[in-house]
Amino acid sequence: MAELNGSDRAVDFASLRKDFPLLAREVNGHPITYLDSAASSQRPFQVLDAMRQYDETTHANVHRGVYGIAEEATRRFEAARINVGRFIGAPDPSREVVFAKNATECLNLVARTWGRTHCHAGDTVVLTEMEHHANIVPWHMLAAERGLHLRWVPIDDDGALILDDLEQLLDGAKLLALTCMSNVLGTLNPVRRIADLAHAAGAVVVADGAQSVPHLPTDVASLGVDFLAFSAHKMLGPTGIGVLWGREELLSELPPFLGGGEMILDVRKDGFTPNDIPWRFEAGTPPITEAVGLGAAVDYLDDIGMESIRAHEITLTTYAMAALTERFGSDIHIFGPKDAAERGGVLSFTFRDVHPHDISQILDQYGVCVRAGHHCAKPLMRRLGVNSTARASFALYNDETDVDTLVQALDAAGAFFR
Amino acid sequence: MGSADRWDTGLMPGMEDLYREIILDHYRSPRNRGELESPPAHRVEGFNPLCGDEIVVTLEVxxxxxxxxxxxxxxxxxxxxxxxxxxxxVKGKPVTEVRELIRTFKGMMSVHESTLPTAGDGSAHEDAEATEPEAIDADALGELAALQGVVKFPVRIKCATLSWNTLAQGLDEIEAPA
Structure with missing residues (x-):
């Protein structure tokens, strides 16, 4: 990608596809059409090579050894932290970026530390109807433990949050948890506007960025939230590492999450003294190779430019919605906003009365990988009045050909279940 | 890209094992559809957490x-x-026979699950104890034998066994000491 520099050049997205080795394989005798990046994205050579190079030349445990490669490993690990922080506009990347297992663990971390410190019997936490289970269950657990009330921001039939009564919902609330982008509807929420109202009500704002950070330019300062969680494996990086960004003044007053090595300054028979942030929240040996991979993924995304990626995905989503609607008309129902500029590249749909499982099974015969199920958003499924949907989701390596293949495979599924 | 035949559903290898004509017939025209009034009937719900499917079995013993x-x-x-x-x-059958049928049906699913030719995924050994080469009585299964092909598609086995597990749970609840 050496030819890519500057911010005004046109990116040749078709040429990027060859960076992703998995996309060269076949499935059931067909070239793979990978349309499940909202579940997990594929990795480019640049990420795979960086991890392999680190493992082959540099690996040692971090923050411990005084010997050369241990110091180098620590430097690589902490450099990844800075890199990720810079990628999301963190004011103080070295202190505000916490590594955990995935976005889910990050959200649990906030519930267990901030939540347990600040939420007491009778307090209220506000969620939205479109949350992923990862941003619901930790709050259910905290609510059960502490005797909290949960309130829900409803959605309308187009999959947008209904904000008319938001101020009443936020009245007296301690915390608001919301997704930046729905993993089912694709809806992009007006996070800044909501966060400002939450802050005016005295609530802290926890944002789930698992779907938005990989696909949109992210700047935590302009988002206006207090915590932001996301996963590496949805942004071209490896599994096993997620990121929690938190405002420095909030993180620094929180108790530790898990106990163990790395998170302490001192341990005595009569107690322990926790480490400074961010290591206070990183008990035990962290995912070091994975951090290197995440850093490389961020570099890869930066080289292309998040604005370009967003523009590419809007174009592709517009094309897909038009192609599916043109071919299938009222036989297909696509959930979420109609305007691609108001949504991410996630298309959940139902197709006639064919069950999403059956759709996915037939599509797989043509090498087309789509998700079928409740997408870990059962409250949303109930609101939509369905048990499950099929979902096609895009990343920077998808193109119009993938959409055409989806349409043809769906046509075949329709013929099969006629 | 493949030839034009790529989009001919008739050529999908393996699909006919999964979607047998009897299966599609029961899917399009399901038998014994609905709910009995409960009580007196016993009502039990089953969930497939994988896909969100829900099934409700109401039965009278x-x-x-x-x-x-x-x-x-x-x-x-x-x-x-x-x-x-x-x-x-199962309708009209003695509970003992129904339990035997449940056992035979689930045996068909697990026996084949463990002998799947899915090389390299390492999962073939998981059900070692269920792999005793147990002869499946095709006569006892009757039309149910049509579901045998499901075992070639491991993620779908839970779909096929959902109603059976739900029925077994219902029978357990009915026969449990009050």
């Missing part, structure tokens, strides 16, 4: 036999047809 059964809920072609086939197979 009289004089040691399943006198009536209804299936409600939503699901894919495999779970719906399996439930429909099950309802037809």
């Amino acid at each position: 009289r004089d040691g036999g399943v006198s009536d059964i209804r299936i409600a809920g939503t699901g894919c072609s495999i779970s719906q047809s399996s439930a429909s086939l099950m309802s037809a197979a």
Whole structure:
């Protein structure tokens, strides 16, 4: 990608596809059409090579050894932290970026530390109807433990949050948890506007960025939230590492999450003294190779430019919605906003009365990988009045050909279940 | 890209094992659909957490036999047809025979699950104890044998067994000491 520099050049997205080795394989005798990046994205050579190079030349445990490669490993690990922080506009990347297992663990971390410190019997936490289970269950657990009330921001039939009564919902609330982008509807929420109202009500704002950070330019300062969680494996990086960004003044007053090595300054028979942030929240040996991979993924995304990626995905989503609607008309129902500029590249749909499982099974015969199920958003499924949907989701390596293949495979599924 | 034949559903290898004509028939025209009034009927719900499918089995047991059964809920072609086939197979049968049928059906699923030719995924050893080469009585299964092909598609086995597990739970609840 050496030819890519500057911010005004046109990116040749078709040429990027060859960076992703998995996309060269076949499935059931067909070239793979990978349309499940909202579940997990594929990795480019640049990420795979960086991890392999680190493992082959540099690996040692971090923050411990005084010997050369241990110091180098620590430097690589902490450099990844800075890199990720810079990628999301963190004011103080070295202190505000916490590594955990995935976005889910990050959200649990906030519930267990901030939540347990600040939420007491009778307090209220506000969620939205479109949350992923990862941003619901930790709050259910905290609510059960502490005797909290949960309130829900409803959605309308187009999959947008209904904000008319938001101020009443936020009245007296301690915390608001919301997704930046729905993993089912694709809806992009007006996070800044909501966060400002939450802050005016005295609530802290926890944002789930698992779907938005990989696909949109992210700047935590302009988002206006207090915590932001996301996963590496949805942004071209490896599994096993997620990121929690938190405002420095909030993180620094929180108790530790898990106990163990790395998170302490001192341990005595009569107690322990926790480490400074961010290591206070990183008990035990962290995912070091994975951090290197995440850093490389961020570099890869930066080289292309998040604005370009967003523009590419809007174009592709517009094309897909038009192609599916043109071919299938009222036989297909696509959930979420109609305007691609108001949504991410996630298309959940139902197709006639064919069950999403059956759709996915037939599509797989043509090498087309789509998700079928409740997408870990059962409250949303109930609101939509369905048990499950099929979902096609895009990343920077998808193109119009993938959409055409989806349409043809769906046509075949329709013929099969006629 | 493949030839124009790529989009001919008739050529999909393996699909005919999964979507047998009997299965599609029961999917399109499910038998014993609905719910019995409960009580007196016993009502039990089953969930497939993988896909969100829900099934409701209502059944009446009289004089040691399943006198009536209804299936409600939503699901894919495999779970719906399996439930429909099950309802037809157990209605009017003594509970002891129904339990035997459940055992035989689940045996068919697990026996084949463990001998799948899915090289390299390492999962073939998991059900070692269920792999005793147990002869499946095809006569006892009747039309249910049509679901045998499901075992070639491991993620769909839970679809096929959902209604059976739900029925077994219902029988356990009915026969549990009050």
